[in-house]
Amino acid sequence: MFSACSSHESANTNTVYQTSETRDVAYAPTMNSNASMSSNTSAMNAPMMSGNADGAYLEEKQTSGERYARIDENPFLETSRAPLSTFSIDVDTASYANVRRYLNDGQLPPKDAVRIEELINYFEYDYPQPIGNQPFSVNTEVATAPWNHKHKIVSIGLQGKKISMEDAPPSNLVLLLDVSGSMNAPDKLPLLKESLKFLVNQLTAKDRVAIVVYAGASGLILDSTNNRGDILNALNNLNAGGSTNGGQGIHLAYRVALDNFIQGGNNRVVLATDGDFNVGVTSDNELVSLIESKRRTGIFLSVLGFGTGNTNDSMMEKLADFGNGNYAYIDSQTEARKALGEQVAGTLYTIAKDVKIQVEFNPARVAGFRLIGYENRLLANRDFNDDKKDAGEIGAGHSVTALYEIVPAGQAIENDGVDELRYSEVEPSDTRFNDELLTVKLRYKEPNENKSKLLTQGLLDRGNSIENASDNLRFASAVAQFGMLLRDSRYKGSASFGNVSNLVDDSRGNDLKSYRSDFLNLVGKANRLKS
Numbered sequence: 101m102f103s104a105c106s107s108h109e110s111a112n113t114n115t116v117y118q119t120s121e122t123r124d125v126a127y128a129p130t131m132n133s134n135a136s137m138s139s140n141t142s143a144m145n146a147p148m149m150s151g152n153a154d155g156a157y158l159e160e161k162q163t164s165g166e167r168y169a170r171i172d173e174n175p176f177l178e179t180s181r182a183p184l185s186t187f188s189i190d191v192d193t194a195s196y197a198n199v200r201r202y203l204n205d206g207q208l209p210p211k212d213a214v215r216i217e218e219l220i221n222y223f224e225y226d227y228p229q230p231i232g233n234q235p236f237s238v239n240t241e242v243a244t245a246p247w248n249h250k251h252k253i254v255s256i257g258l259q260g261k262k263i264s265m266e267d268a269p270p271s272n273l274v275l276l277l278d279v280s281g282s283m284n285a286p287d288k289l290p291l292l293k294e295s296l297k298f299l300v301n302q303l304t305a306k307d308r309v310a311i312v313v314y315a316g317a318s319g320l321i322l323d324s325t326n327n328r329g330d331i332l333n334a335l336n337n338l339n340a341g342g343s344t345n346g347g348q349g350i351h352l353a354y355r356v357a358l359d360n361f362i363q364g365g366n367n368r369v370v371l372a373t374d375g376d377f378n379v380g381v382t383s384d385n386e387l388v389s390l391i392e393s394k395r396r397t398g399i400f401l402s403v404l405g406f407g408t409g410n411t412n413d414s415m416m417e418k419l420a421d422f423g424n425g426n427y428a429y430i431d432s433q434t435e436a437r438k439a440l441g442e443q444v445a446g447t448l449y450t451i452a453k454d455v456k457i458q459v460e461f462n463p464a465r466v467a468g469f470r471l472i473g474y475e476n477r478l479l480a481n482r483d484f485n486d487d488k489k490d491a492g493e494i495g496a497g498h499s500v501t502a503l504y505e506i507v508p509a510g511q512a513i514e515n516d517g518v519d520e521l522r523y524s525e526v527e528p529s530d531t532r533f534n535d536e537l538l539t540v541k542l543r544y545k546e547p548n549e550n551k552s553k554l555l556t557q558g559l560l561d562r563g564n565s566i567e568n569a570s571d572n573l574r575f576a577s578a579v580a581q582f583g584m585l586l587r588d589s590r591y592k593g594s595a596s597f598g599n600v601s602n603l604v605d606d607s608r609g610n611d612l613k614s615y616r617s618d619f620l621n622l623v624g625k626a627n628r629l630k631s
């Protein structure tokens with residue numbers, strides 16, 4: 101417990117980047133009558149940009165409304181030309197909560213608000229806990245693709261080791277809170293204050309919290325303390341007003357975090373905002389560069405998004421990606437209870453960083469493959485062995501699932517500075533790997549280490565029908581179908597909301613917290629809106 105209260109938280113190497121093909125897009129959804137836009141209109145002309153795995157970004161102008169990075173769906177690749185697929189893992193869940201907000205408001209979400217990997221990873225899966233000192237377990241499975249019975253679906257599931265708050269390392273948290281005028285709406289600052297109380301109430305006596313706020317200027321309103329009463333009082337006294345100088349706030353928050361740095365502890369900035377930065381450093385390029393420079397201090401970042409109307413999802417996602425962090429969107433107290441109460445260890449405690457996955461497909465078994473989602477997390481194949489290349493983080497207890505759709509035959513490409521290919525020299529008469537569909541390799545670093553560790557695991561081609569697959573694979577497949585339908589994907593095949601509902605019905609498992617049942621309700625809402 102805290103102390104007692106006193107009197108008063110890359111794309112493939114051959115990709116060509118063109119402004120016409122790679123851009124951010126803006127949307128202006130119907131606003132809740134209680135929501136308000138910032139009176140400062142300079143944000144409307146703020147530069148925008150879109151990213152790729154090598155860190156290159158193109159700036160463009162915002163037009164109006166909410167901002168989402170453009171997503172161009174991953175295509176099928178021929179195994180004979182490109183047998184390797186490399187990407188950074190992603191534990192963000194913001195897209196699911198944001199999509200839910202749209203559907204609950206009676207609107208279909210913009211296509212680029214739908215990041216399928218974040219929809220899938222919003223849910224917990226029944227993967228086994230890791231054994232020994234390994235921070236996560238690796239689980240693979242293959243079955244018939246439910247939206248195209250000529251294809252197969254492969255899942256790669258990682259399960260992070262669970263850690264209780266009592267057993268977790270001590271935390272040095274700096275809550276960096278947006279109190280600008282754009283936060284003056286019921287679903288913004290008031291919800292932010294209530295949400296952070298869930299976090300504060302989970303902390304123990306060894307954990308410390310400082311609070312930095314920013315609007316036109318930034319300031320430290322609470323020195324680092326473990327006094328719960330002081331923290332809650334500081335939150336209760338927050339008010340919104342003024343413009344948004346987020347860059348200045350970031351500088352101050354990281355300085356406070358460094359001043360209170362705990363060696364071997366959990367040092368983290370928690371940024372809570374609608375992302376509407378309109379004074380000082382405002383472009384996504386500059387903000388990403390700023391966060392990248394701060395990442396080298398060993399301080400992690402969690403981003404909490406709030407509100408509607410002017411939400412800058414694109415920027416908040418990038419800050420979390422480049423700040424060794426995670427990104428959640430808080431649309432209700434229920435979501436706050438999940439992210440900052442029930443799953444707070446996963447939000448706050450990193451158990452493995454720079455986690456990369458590289459899959460090598462056996463051309464004797466696979467003609468082509470497509471990674472479902474993770475478009476913003478693709479890496480060049482050579483980046484897998486480069487420990488200087490940033491990648492995603494896994495929090496305590498987090499599960500991560502990636503899905504591939506594959507079509508059954510092929511051959512290897514030239515080895516260009518990457519690991520020797522396992523199947524590239526295999527002759528048709530060589531039966532050693534006949535049953536292997538693919539090999540999964542993972543690299544990760546311990547939170548306080550700079551050298552990665554390697555894990556390797558093969559998957560035999562023993563695919564079940566989707567009806568006989570595990571609840572994990574069936575449910576993840578249902579969520580993927582849902583995302584493809586919302587995006588009107590060219591790859592959706594025979595997918596339908598009815599098929600999604602049937603798969604969910606058959607794969608809900610225990611569902612003690614009713615998250616899967618709630619998802620089924622969202623499927624029904626989307627079906628009615630699409631009809």
